[in-house]
Amino acid sequence: xxxxxxxxxxxxxxxxxxxxxxLTAEFARQNEATTALLIGADHASAVVAAAVExxxxxxxxxxxxxxxxxxxxxxxxxxxxGSWVADRVKILESLDEAQPADVVIxxxxxxxxAEETRGLLDKLAKYLNEGAVLTVAxxxxxxxxxxxxxxxxxxxxxxxxGSDLVLRNQPPxxxxxxxxxxxxxxxxxxxxxxxxxxxxxxxxxxHIDSNGVAAAGIALGLAALARRARPKxxxxxxxxxxxxxxxxxxRDPERDVPGDPSAVVAAAxxxxxxxxxxxxxxxxxxxxxxxxxxLSVFDVHVNRAPVAGRVADxxxxxxxxxxxxxxxxxHNVAAYTVLDTEHGTVVVAQRTGxxxxxxxxxxxxxxxIAKGERFGLIRFGSxxxxxxxxxxxxxxxxxxxxxxxGATVIARWK
Numbered sequence: 001x002x003x004x005x006x007x008x009x010x011x012x013x014x015x016x017x018x019x020x021x022x023l024t025a026e027f028a029r030q031n032e033a034t035t036a037l038l039i040g041a042d043h044a045s046a047v048v049a050a051a052v053e054x055x056x057x058x059x060x061x062x063x064x065x066x067x068x069x070x071x072x073x074x075x076x077x078x079x080x081x082g083s084w085v086a087d088r089v090k091i092l093e094s095l096d097e098a099q100p101a102d103v104v105i106x107x108x109x110x111x112x113x114a115e116e117t118r119g120l121l122d123k124l125a126k127y128l129n130e131g132a133v134l135t136v137a138x139x140x141x142x143x144x145x146x147x148x149x150x151x152x153x154x155x156x157x158x159x160x161x162g163s164d165l166v167l168r169n170q171p172p173x174x175x176x177x178x179x180x181x182x183x184x185x186x187x188x189x190x191x192x193x194x195x196x197x198x199x200x201x202x203x204x205x206x207h208i209d210s211n212g213v214a215a216a217g218i219a220l221g222l223a224a225l226a227r228r229a230r231p232k233x234x235x236x237x238x239x240x241x242x243x244x245x246x247x248x249x250x251r252d253p254e255r256d257v258p259g260d261p262s263a264v265v266a267a268a269x270x271x272x273x274x275x276x277x278x279x280x281x282x283x284x285x286x287x288x289x290x291x292x293x294x295l296s297v298f299d300v301h302v303n304r305a306p307v308a309g310r311v312a313d314x315x316x317x318x319x320x321x322x323x324x325x326x327x328x329x330x331h332n333v334a335a336y337t338v339l340d341t342e343h344g345t346v347v348v349a350q351r352t353g354x355x356x357x358x359x360x361x362x363x364x365x366x367x368x369i370a371k372g373e374r375f376g377l378i379r380f381g382s383x384x385x386x387x388x389x390x391x392x393x394x395x396x397x398x399x400x401x402x403x404x405x406g407a408t409v410i411a412r413w414k
Contacts, residue, residue, distance in 0.1 A: 020046035033058030037101035040066035043077035131183035159366035188308035193373035212250020219243035255406035257372030266403035268384035287390035309339035324353030324383035347387035372406035
């Protein structure tokens with residue numbers, strides 16, 4: 001019987017609910033019939049529970065027991081969940097019986113060396129369909145697994161999906177989502193926006209980006225140090241009070257993304273600054289319709305994909321830090337995410353501004369991204385431009401109109 005992941009004698013870290021959701025995210029976001037293979041399944045684990053929760057009517061979930069469970073225990077657990085689940089879950093006696101799947105999940109964190117991990121990846125390759133995603137977890141932080149994690153990402157990043165740090169786990173884990181063959185661009189339109197561990201939920205409809213949690217934590221830390229250093233002074237109130245607006249700047253609300261396949265949505269919240277036809281040889285021949293949106297410091301700064309597609313390129317061009325609402329912002333530092341789509345090349349430019357000095361982009365080249373999906377942010381006032389093929393898109397907004405990222409339809413495919 002083939003056991004996985006049998007790569008180390010080191011005790012395997014526990015996987016909590018949030019890490020389990022990250023591990024199963026690629027299965028959960030599939031809106032068409034999908035086959036998922038879960039290796040190292042434990043009947044009592046949060047990973048099995050998350051995978052079962054992600055099941056849709058046309059899906060098939062295949063389970064292979066890990067060293068802490070058995071096929072009989074899994075079978076009893078699944079049967080107890082009712083016939084709807086049992087009809088869609090298949091339990092194998094060994095991995096040798098498995099067929100290639102659209103999503104492959106290793107349910108127990110890997111704790112081996114880079115060499116051991118590489119051997120495991122080689123064995124798992126035959127269970128991946130074309131364009132399939134392999135998801136694994138490794139302990140986060142320093143240690144002998146660091147080399148293995150780096151090896152994982154290096155091997156899978158050619159057509160990769162990304163890596164998420166899950167701090168709300170004991171111990172913290174890093175979840176790697178890897179793709180070894182290129183995915184079909186058309187598949188992007190069938191996906192729901194991916195679950196991102198960088199978005200920390202406060203309520204059902206409001207999140208805070210992890211950058212905001214870190215910034216607020218630093219402000220509170222400075223307040224604590226100031227109060228300890230000068231207990232009779234009120235100066236500690238300044239960083240303490242600053243923590244709330246700093247966190248609020250990084251707010252990340254849930255958005256209802258329009259289901260219309262012809263709709264192009266805003267990549268950011270803000271005011272439409274300009275709408276123009278232009279040429280840019282960096283992105284190919286032909287004219288582009290560019291819609292630029294200015295984000296003030298009071299706007300949500302999380303950026304979202306305006307259309308579904310595959311990340312074809314990402315590059316940063318150096319420049320200045322002029323006011324993002326002025327013409328001089330054309331020469332500011334800018335990060336360009338180039339998407340291959342069913343309608344041609346689409347580009348999102350994240351531009352810095354007078355205050356903004358930091359651009360975050362979280363989708364590696366090769367990643368499939370859904371319309372309205374979070375892919376990064378810009379810290380403080382800035383500008384986001386969307387480039388669309390001019391002969392295929394029609395603008396539906398006007399200059400000075402306010403738009404909402406992921407929700408407002410700014411253009412429509414002809």
